Amino acid sequence: MTKIERCNSISLLFLGSLFTFLLAVPQWTFANNNADKKIKKFIPVRGTVTSGQDQQPLQGVSVTVQGSNIGTSTDENGNYSFADIPGNAVLVFSFVGFQTLEVPVRNRSVVDVVLQVDVGTLTETVVTAVAIRRDRRELGYSAPVIRSEELLSGRNTSPLNALQGKVAGVNITSTASAPNSSSRIVLRGGSSIAGNNQALIVIDGIPIDNSDFLGGADVRSAALSGNVDARSTVNFGNRGNDINPEDIASITVLKGPAAAALYGSRASNGALIITTKTGRRGQKNEVTVSSTVTFSNVLKLPTFQNQYGQGYAIGFDDDGNLEFYNDPLENWSWGAPFTGEIQEWGQAINGVRLQKPYVAQPDNVRKFFELGRTINNTVSFAGGGDRTGFYLSLNSLNSDGIMPDNHDTYNRYNVRFNGSAALSNKFTASIGVSYSRINSNLVQGGQGPGSVYDNLLQTPRDIPIDKMGDLNNPYYGYGFLNDRNEQVYGFYGAYTVSPYFLLKNYRNENDVDRVIGNFTISFQPLEWLQIVERVGADVYSDRRRFLYPKFTYFPADEVSGTYSRSNVQSATGEYRENDFNISEVVHDLMVTATRDFGDFSGSLMLGHNVRQRSVNLLDAATNEANGLVVPGWYNLDNSNGPLYNFNERSRRRLIGLYGQLTLGYRDFLFLDLTGRNDWSSTLPEENNSFFYPSASASFVFTELMSGGVSEILSYGKLRASVAQVGNDANPFLLNNYYARPEIDGGFGTTTFPFNGVPGLTRFGRIGNPDLKPEITTAFEVGTELNFWNNRFYVDFSYYQNRSKDQILTIPIAESSGFTSRVINGGIVENKGIEITARGTPIRNPDGFTLELYGTYTRNRNEVVDLELEGVSQVSLGGIADLTVVAAEGKPYGTFYGVDILHDEEGRVIVDPVNGIPLETPSAVYFGSYNPDWIASWGLNATYKGFSVNVLFDTKQGGQFVSRTKDITAFVGTSWETAEFGREPYVFPNSVYMDQDGKLVPNTDVTFLPQNYFPNLPYGRNVIDASYVKLREASISYRLPKKLLERTPFGNVSIGIFGNNLALWTPSENKYADPEINSAGATNLQGFDFTAQPSQRNFGFNISVSF
Secondary structure, X not given: OOHHHHHHHHHHHHHHHHHHHHHHOOOEOOOOOOOOOOOOXXXXXXXXXXXXXXXXXXXXXXXXXXXXXXXXXOOOOOEEEEEEEEOOOEEEXXXXXXXXXXXXXXXXXXXXXXXXXXXXOOOOEEEOHHHOEEEHHHOOOOOOEEEHHHHOOOOOOOOOHHHOOOOOOEEEEOOOOOOOOOOEEEEOOXXXXXXXXOOEEEEOOEEXXXXXXXXXXXXXXXXXXOOOOHHHOEOOOOHHHOOOHHHEEEEEEEOOHHHHHHHHHHHOOOEEEEEEOOOOOOOOOEEEEEEEEEEEEEOOOOOEOOOEOOEEEEEEOOOOOEEEEOOOOOOOEOOOEOOOOEEEEEEEEOOEEEEEEOOOOOOOOHHHOOOEEEEEEEEEEEEEOOOEEEEXXXXXXXXXXXXXXXXXXXXXXXXXXXXXXXXXXXXXXXXXXXEEEEEEEEOOOOOOOOOHHHHHHOOOOXXXXXXXXXXXXXXXXXXXXXXXXXEEEOOOOOOXXXXXXXXXXXXXXXXXXXXXEEEEEEEEEEOOEEEEEEEEEEEEEEEEEEEEEEEEEEEOOOOOOOOOHHHOEEEEEEEEEEEEEEEEEEEEEEEEEEEEEOOEEEEEEEEEEEEEEEEEEEEEEOEXXXXXXXXXXXXXXXXXXXXXXXXXXXXXXXXXXEEEEEEEEOOOEEEEEEEEEEEEOOOOHHHOEEEEEEEEEEEOHHHHOOOHHHHHEEEEEEEEEEEEEEEOOOOOOOOOOEEOOEEEEOOEEEEOOEOOEOOOEEOOEEOOOOOOOEEEEEEEEEEEEEEOOOOEEEEEEEEEEEEEOOEEEEEOOHHXXXXXXXXXXOEEEEEEEEEEEEEEEEEOOOOOEEEEEEEEEEEEEEEEEOOOOOOOEEEEEEEOOEEEEEEOOOOOOEEEEOOEOEOOOOOEEEOOOOOOEOEXXXXXXXXXXXXXXXXXEEEEEEEOOEEEEEEEEEEEOOEEEEHHHHHHHHHOOEHHHHOOOOOOEEOOOEEEEOOOOOXXXXXXXXXXXXXXXXXXXXXXXXXXXXXXXXXXXXXXXXXXXXHHOOOOOOEEEEEEEEEXXXXXXXXXXXXXXXXXXXXXXXXXXXXXXXXXXXXXXXXXEEEEEO
């Protein structure tokens, strides 16, 4: 069975099991053991009605005695009472948005009930494009909504990561799951080869920036080529995670182009519509304090071998056994098997070396990390008057990560104010303003000079690195003086640097100030006419400083003969500043007319939109070759040679006109037509105008049903949509521009101006004055079904998206005088299915409810045609040995590199002399970083004040490339280097070519592992990215109201939680969490270039309201 067939079988098995389980669970009811008691004729009855969603009292619930005209409603505390009703009566509880409940009295004087939210009837309103509220039954496209309670269940500090596993069709990569980590969110597969593939994020009607500017990467190269060098990055996170999750009331996920078409080209990849909390008119003032303490540790580390220690093999003895040399300055663990004997190690300082048993240190890497701590506090104030409402929140998040000694810190402070007022009967106004302040000091990853993890992984298996944090110890530290007044180091390694030294001396500092605001005014001159004007802005400054030390340290050991002055540790130092100043201003004017005509209803909305985005980038650094003059002085004036600098300023404007016509017939048949025309400043005048229409329809067919069928199928809707959307170009792609010349030579790069000689040259990219917008055409059909009065709900969608006229920068022959040119070309197709299922097998009037749910997503992506003669693939980034490409006939994001050679039967072809596998003569294709399918399953259980939530999710299929695997194989610490021992052996399932040129099974040609694993072709590091995660788990308890009656508290809840708790991967992945990524949220995914390990988070929360 092939891998694809296995994936198909697994996915079908999962899908079948999910539906069978949900449908097969009996709809239990609980009989009252007092049923045989004698029923009194008339009795007084009272009780309290609370919400099953948040255990809060419900005011205004209708309580009636079935079959009579006796009734009442609950007060502000959820209480009701009857003075005298039959003891055998049945009470009917009904409330808008909640399921109607019938409860027999059965001679009880107190009848407390819990009402469940009526999710399945789909009569709720949904916030859609341009902040328009729509009745959900009208929508002809999928638009799932995640409420605040679901978002906060795992207490994730990232609102984007908190969506994982809760919405079908959403592919989220959470990287390290730390507060500063990037999050990438893609809806229904990537549609743009070189452009942005992430969903647009909209907060209260205002699109915001979600850029991910990676630190440590070459800003100039990234800005000009669009590709990121992920070899030495610092992940400062993307801006979509700046918002405080506790300020969010709901997130609507608009997955299809039809759903997001009104936002224009920015929403060609779908949109997340975030609605923040507000105060309600007439609401009494309330203060809520929420405090969360989170602890973090490493989720997954490589599986290490624990049989061999420091050193390497130097030959064979007379008996054919390996001989080893225990070289104390080595980072290799290719040494002799462990013996347990006491031996000297490290440098000789003052003629003395340390001693230790020659045994494995199985947890030396894990114990290097500490328990991370995050404290997250939010205080909010909400209330309102007769014509006003307000919400104010203050938030602080302070994190000290998993690295030791407080050297990886992240602090975020948020203030948000939302206010609304009815200025008159015809005018209303609202304002929303938020301010975010972030400061952090983070750790470099990859292969950069300050990469802690890279150096840590190269620790030999017998070195107790976790006990070497005291840099004042002459055997562990740097910067001591010898007799010649030279600075020396005592750390054992000559080829690595102490990770404690790196943490202390390499700093990557970040400061962000951000303001997001919107002002909306509405005028309703007539009952059926409304005019809305909205102005919003998103402005932030992202400032980074990179402070890397200058030093020259010689080995302290001058007597053992092992170390020499050639083992010097040195760095020229660097000081670099990155400034990113981004501002976006958005203006919308909308006029909406709504009328009913008998059985028909209709609304027409016309709008005008202006969006302007300004970007200023500055990258300045001391001389890249010579670094600093004076150690420890971090200033651009301290440059040992000409400064490096790059700056870019761009301004782009998009003007749009749009309209939406909605027609309805008898509240069960709806038609939606939209159209938008954009004019883009980044496209040539003859092509800068592009129109994209959409149409959607929905049919609530259960409105025509009655009788027994309607008792089973409570709600049913069919929907369909078709849409076309565009995507304009980035700035500066139309023309040729000038740039500073750089001349590469054998001894380095010469950058002008040089020795006072100025220079200017044409930039190597040829612009395209005839550039056209990218166009995506999308189609979707689906259904929503609700069975047995909301006991089982299912949502199914099938979609197909096709994108053409991709805007690409392709390489050309350098003999032309240029290196690349901009073209339109390429077709990318995505098609797939999405299923959401939710069942409630247990729902007890006394308050116990068990809900089971699951999602399933299967997307098929293909780069159909690049439409370029002689070009079959385009690189998305990577390294020289392995790249990620968009190749014709392959899925987007396919890995491309050199592998070991196989014959047609899959056997490995080895060298007939040394037994080492041969390499492919050229690069070959591997799999894609996109999964074959995504699924999740979970449960929510509530009883009285208790709530339990558990969520698992999985991605199956797909691949990722791991330098963690590569570097541990190189130094001999990975499990695979010792799987069959260190003596020569025959490569499993191998063949070689005999003298006649025939492939014969290999039974006798052995290879030496030390000669193979340190030189693996990079394709050997492409591994299965499948996983199953325990994504969230939580238990909370809300104190009963009766306990709080004599306290100042209105509500008190406490809970414990965890997210990213456990991980299961295929047996071949013993190295890293497949979700980590060195390139952040960019299109270069599945790239573990010694990325920081992901975190497990767990802690407790307490929330109190007054």
